[in-house]
Amino acid sequence: MCFFDQHRFMCGDWKWGHFRQHCNREYRIGETCGMKLIMHTVPVGQKCKLCEKIDTKVRRRQAEVDRITRWQREGGKFRASIDKSVEIIRSLDMEIYEMSCERNRRLQAVGN
Known part of the structure; x- marks a missing residue:
């Protein structure tokens, strides 16, 4: 010990x-x-590296949502771009979920 x-x-x-x-x-x-x-x-007065990565992905996801909203206001001429952003949001959601699960596993681990 x-x-x-x-x-x-x-x-x-x-x-x-x-x-x-x-x-x-x-x-x-x-x-x-x-x-x-x-x-x-x-x-330590900051978040861990995993939480920083999660925050970065959440900000990127929000930027894609804002972009889609702007394109939809401008009309239907950005359909391909909207579809691509929707796919990016879907993949970011999956990555955020996996990182959140990893963070929860680490918080429940022995030693806390």
């Missing part, structure tokens, strides 16, 4: 930080026993 820092992001996700202290079970110099315990929790 060796001790490490834990970095906690604004979104609730976390990651292991620097090694801090050996436990009495590890006798080899420079090695850890493999069991990690938290020495200090360091709050």
